[in-house]
Amino acid sequence: MSMKRSSLFYCHQQSGAGFTEHQGWEIPAFFLSPEKEVAQVRDTVGLSDQSYLLKFDLKERPMQGRWLLGANHYLLMGEPPMDAPLGAIDVSSVYTSLRLAGPRSRESLARLTSVNLSDSALPNLQCVQTSVAHAHAIVMREDIGSTLAFHLLISREFGESVWESVIHAGREFNLCPFGLTALRLLHN
């Protein structure tokens, strides 16, 4: 069976990413070098494609790892493998999920969305639905350790457009894409 590809596969290929296999997905392991990418994220801001994450749409509140989207509307997101909770609809394929991380991530994102991203309006582990670069998006704040970070969930067909817009928005801070290796280093 051939590997799963995110909406950004060709985009990554063009930027010269080194690919790896992860849970059946063909995803970028690195773009420059993992160490450089980690340093960039810690200093300013970086962007990663995490479309392989599992996502479930729920009407009832699950035990953990949940994001509140609306009244009786929850989203569960997590690393594969993971069992679908009872009554959940698997929406993993629906979203291109991006990880925007680094101290300047908020400023970069503020160029693409009108929503208030400040600490008081969007504290850690809270999410908001809004428009990012003219596409509907779920913006979820989940810091990596003490580093400010967001998940951006965009309907898959907008993936490339939004990726390019975020890269463009962060150019003042030399925003660079980062791969799975750097992401793992950041989490350690």
Place this chain on the structure above:
Amino acid sequence: MKFYFREKIVEAKQGDTIAAALYRNGQRIFSRSFKYHRPRGLLCVSGKCPNCLMNVDGVPNVRVCITPVCDGMKVSPQNAFPSLELDFLSITQRLDWLMPVGWYYKTFTHRMMWHVAEPTIRKVAGLGKVLSSENREYEHIWMHADTTVVGGGWAGLQAALDACGKGDQVVLVDDQSVLGGQARYRKSAGEVPADLIRRVESHPNVHILRDSSCFGLYEDYLLGILQRNPHPGALERLVHLRTGKVVVATGAYETPLLFPNNDLPGVMLSTGVLRLLHLYGVSPGKRAVIVGSSRAAEELSVELSGTTIEVVAALVPEQVVSAIGHGCVRGIRTLSSVIACDLIVVCGPRVPDVGLSAQAGGNLAWSEVHGAFLPSSLPPQVSVVGEANGEGVTGVGAHLPLSKRAFVCFCSDVSSQDLCDATAEGFDHIETLKRYTTATMGPCQGRMCQLSAIGVCAHETGRSTAETGVTTSRPPNPGVTLGALAGPRHHPIRRTPMHYSHEKLGAVWMDMSDWRRPRFYKTLPTSEEKECVLAEYHAVREGVGIIDVSTLGKLDLRGADCGKLLDKVYTHRFSDLRSGRVRYALMCDEGGIILDDGTIARLNDDRYFVTTTTGNLEFVHQWLEWYLVGTAWDVHIANVTAGYAAINVAGPNSRAVLGKLTDCDLASSAFPYMTCREAEVARIRVIMLRIGFVGETGWEIHCPAESAESLWNGLLQAGADYKIRPFGVEAQRLLRLEKRHVIVSVDTDALTNPYEADMSWAVKIDKPDFVGKAYLANAGADTSRERLIGFVLTGSGLPADGAAVVVDGKLAGRVTSSRYSPSQEKAVGLAWIKPAQAKEGACIDVRVDGKLVPAKVTMQPFYDPQGTRLRL
């Protein structure tokens, strides 16, 4: 630092603006005026007047007095030929008698005259030229604050600290590059303690936007701010700032005095002189004459003492007859003598800058004490402080000239004479005067001319200034470049998961709203659309074809009560649909109007898979959620459109091709028409619907988007022996038209009900209740409405979409879709016609290229009327 001015190198010091560097290097004329091409020099030196507009690095109308020098930038004057010093078009000032106020309206009384004159006028008048801005970067940013202070002078700084003291997050907006306001260049304004600025700058709750002009205050306290050069990668940045409170601390600006030649280069506002002197170390002149009230002149003399400027005289405005000079000031003529000088320093009336508070909905009232219009009432969250609120402003309003040949509006060359003429012609209300003369409508947006215009108007009409009133302040003020408003080029494109496969196959794209879909595939670079579409058509009719239909809306419905909900919102019945079956679905509104159509598959007892048309997905999703509210039904709806790619495999050989990739029994006995299965194709879990939009044996395969490309390529590989062909939207439209399948909102419109569209079979009027039933229950019997019919052209030609249908020489309807049908070897189509002709075999005429061509009405599909091929 060096930059280029008209190809010559100009040296600049650190911290110089372009204007300061040019002035130091002897440049006195900075622009030519809009109408008369009069020479104009620096006036306000603070980015408020229109006198220093130049082209900087290809961007027109840049105010060079506030634009810092960057190494290597290219600056050129505009609106002058051949040069600023010698402009041939300045001849127009000798012809001013030919161009009185309102001369467009008076001269070009016939439309043709305007067409003849317009190109010439456009060349002569106007400001800079817009060039391509390919390499300019503009950006947007959204910010949020509890309190926003506009103005970084003493009052603004204090207000920012006060707000911080209450715990607010504060944004401080200042249009200069350094905080401090007029205290930076004016001793008499009182020293701003360096400590105050430091405290504001270092306060963690204050975010400072420098070089930023606040151009508008919109609903819900949204401020529009234009920030110049936010970082080297961007020319300008538009800040959308949502704020809780607004403190307007915009101060007051100085305006010119009226006397003949008051626009000569060398006549400068006192604040402009002080800015040049103290901010940039440029001496504006050697021998200066001060014009202004004795108190203002005295204050200014103190300011100028100890500088290189020698004050040779101080005059009150009433003494001045005119300024003298050609191209620059040589002297000033008073009632009693002529004084030689190279600089006339004007201490004009100071006008509080209250535009923002007026935009917020506050009222302005004339204050005799201050000689200014000041806010008399304010919306709850807006406050005005400092000079903007009249603090320290004293004046008597506009000074009126002895002669009427003084310029009031520098932007479009309106003199006091013009204003008097316009008032005499009946435009004596300040708002009509503004519109007729264009005074206050130029790049300065009234900052230089409003007070004078009001003064002249009041004098001519014999009214008081308070009665005359003030023109309305509207955003944007100051003006904003269109590039900044447009922002960066983010055009969202929706791409299906097979986008790049289509590209490799030679897809020619078409835009369907934001989606990009292959219109057809160009097999050879030389092939024409017509032959490609025909080849794709034949592949489907005779062999096998595949099309990417991923743009279809898809909803996943789970729960015990899904059937109830679907029965309610769709016209057909779905609660009795057996698992594994598919049914056509039609949705109407309460008035029986067709909203959307699609297919609904029941995957198991508690799960329905609903497809919608490409454009209506969001609407249908909301419509379903809306009818679910308050029902307590067990229904869970998820929009899975992007999660599933969809491929339609169609044609007599589709079974053979699919059979190679799946174990699922595809025989019609096991997998008949209008049924569905969950299965594995090419080792990918998919949902298969056996439906036939194009009228052949076929399956619509919904597969997880991340595996769609390999499924698509797998199908192409498996079908290679059968000469499988990808087909595009154009071939699909032709195929479906032959089957008379309707496309909602192409063949139907905002008034169509199912009976008129010949789809009564999809309406189960015996259901207890559904949306639109009340109307549709009676609509079936209504035979007076137009009907959607099929027609076959008996003559030759191809009607355009929308072509007229004619019966007995009278207009009787219109064509909605028409194509040349290869199976009928004639043009076929769908049309709305009067009910009398909506009968099998009726004769109608269709207008094709201006001629009437006969056609026959048919109520049957054109191709395979019995639908046997679908069921093979």
